[in-house]
Amino acid sequence: MLHGLGMRWFPVVGWAERGGSLATGHGNSVPRFHITWGTGPGVVAPFERRLREHVAAGRVDYRPRHRVTGLAIAGGRAEAVSGEILAPAGEPRGRATGRDVVGDFCIEAGAIVVASGGIGGNHDLVRKNWPTERLGPAPKRMISGVPAYVDGQMLEVAEAAGCGVINRDRMWHYTEGIANFDPIWPMHGIRILPGPSSLWFDALGRRMQAPAMPGFDTMATLKRILSTGRDHSWFVLTQSIIRKEFALSGSEQNPDMTGKDWRAVLKSRLGRKAPPPVEAFKQKGEDFVVAETLGDLVAGMNRLAGEDLLSPGALRAEIEARDRQIANPFAKDAQIVALRGARHYLGDRLIRTARPHRILDPAHGPLIAVRLNVLTRKTLGGLHTDLDARVLAPNGQVIAGLYAAGEAAGFGGGGYHGYNALEGTFLGGCLFSGRAAGRHAAGAA
Ligand SMILES: Cc1cc2nc3c(=O)[nH]c(=O)nc-3n(C[C@H](O)[C@H](O)[C@H](O)COP(=O)(O)OP(=O)(O)OC[C@H]3O[C@@H](n4cnc5c(N)ncnc54)[C@H](O)[C@@H]3O)c2cc1C
CATH class of the missing domain: 3.90.700 (Flavocytochrome C3; Chain A, domain 1)
Known part of the structure; x- marks a missing residue:
């Protein structure tokens, strides 16, 4: 499917996370780290192209600089999102932007998809969720492998509204970080x-x-x-x-x-x-x-x-x-x-x-x-979803009209990767859960 959209891969497949000492243990027994030709922007490009066509045709109403701070759920159904309209910003990709509020909004919808990413840019949240019993105390000093907008705020909004969040102690942080001498985002590593x-x-x-x-x-x-x-x-x-x-x-x-x-x-x-x-x-x-x-x-x-x-x-x-x-x-x-x-x-x-x-x-x-x-980089836990990417309440009940995808849903399900991820498999979980959310949300809306 991705090939059909025009995506291509570098022919030499990388071999990351080779694992421990036992054949039955953790690790990739074969190279599986596929590098997209064009890296991240190469992944986004075909989707952006299609989205722009829909915007131009009037089928999509694209609203950047709208920060969701509220999610309305009533009678087991998600009904609306609300939040703040932020002042326009022209910063280059990845740079932190201003947070001046110039208005507010509330949008009602038959289907809502949360795809707000993880928590890696918010070190307080990373420390709060740190699995001390598995890894020992959280590091006093960490650097950020993600932009400032990966702040976990939307997960807190969703949880406060009654959504289930699971496996929040599952995170994937790297041990080979170096400080960027030319930083784009705060504490950029x-x-x-x-x-x-x-x-x-x-x-x-x-x-x-x-x-x-x-x-x-x-x-x-x-x-x-x-x-x-x-x-x-x-x-x-x-x-x-x-x-x-x-x-x-x-x-x-x-x-x-x-x-x-x-x-x-x-x-x-x-x-x-x-x-x-x-x-x-x-x-x-x-x-x-x-x-x-x-x-x-x-x-x-x-x-x-x-x-x-x-x-x-x-x-x-x-x-x-x-x-x-x-x-x-x-x-x-x-x-x-x-x-x-x-x-x-x-x-x-x-x-x-x-x-x-x-x-x-x-x-x-x-x-x-x-x-x-x-x-800090990836958040392996998140909003609890079923196989149709429907968000579940803490008691396991489906919240009608609400879906979650990508890192906000722990790459799918609320923990698709388990405790220990395998490298080269993250974006796949985003695309896969995004497809599930899109398909089922389209049916529900
Ligand atoms: C430098 C780098 C290298 C990486 N390399 C790889 C790799 O090689 N392979 C791999 O598989 N993965 C890699 N990853 C991880 C992968 O890119 C992420 O897991 C993936 O992009 C997450 O996608 P997402 O759509 O879930 O979240 P994001 O891409 O983080 O998008 C979330 C969006 O939601 C918006 N948002 C957040 N909160 C709100 C709110 N309250 N209201 C409105 N909007 C909000 C954000 O502004 C953002 O636009 C890398 C990540 C980084 C940073």
């Missing part, structure tokens, strides 16, 4: 989509064990990081690794793919230098330390953390032990075994996995350390 070679140390300088390896198990790694009582961890890598293995999430960080420019894609992904956005972060990002020697690197890491938590001797011992395994064809280091495994997949070998080398080999330098922050 970017997620590194890492290849398998960077060495991962906790804030105290201990190398993390499987499954806390780059790209393996986000939730287990988050728990492991927080067990130190600190909020950050470190990647230690080489120039050769950053060049081949670092990808940054977000349409503006991938101008080649977003602009559908094949020549630029080939140059940036197969060239001798790191892609320009990655190189820019290396030079300007506040979380990066670059040095020729390990001693200088560790001194820079301690400076950045503001505490002398890392011992150069201990880090050297870990890195040298790992480096010795590179020359061992059998290798007992789980990350090196995984790295060799990754290179059996052609897609990884071509564009995502550096040729195995010693971290302390100056020919692959300089050395790079990246302070990794917890980055």
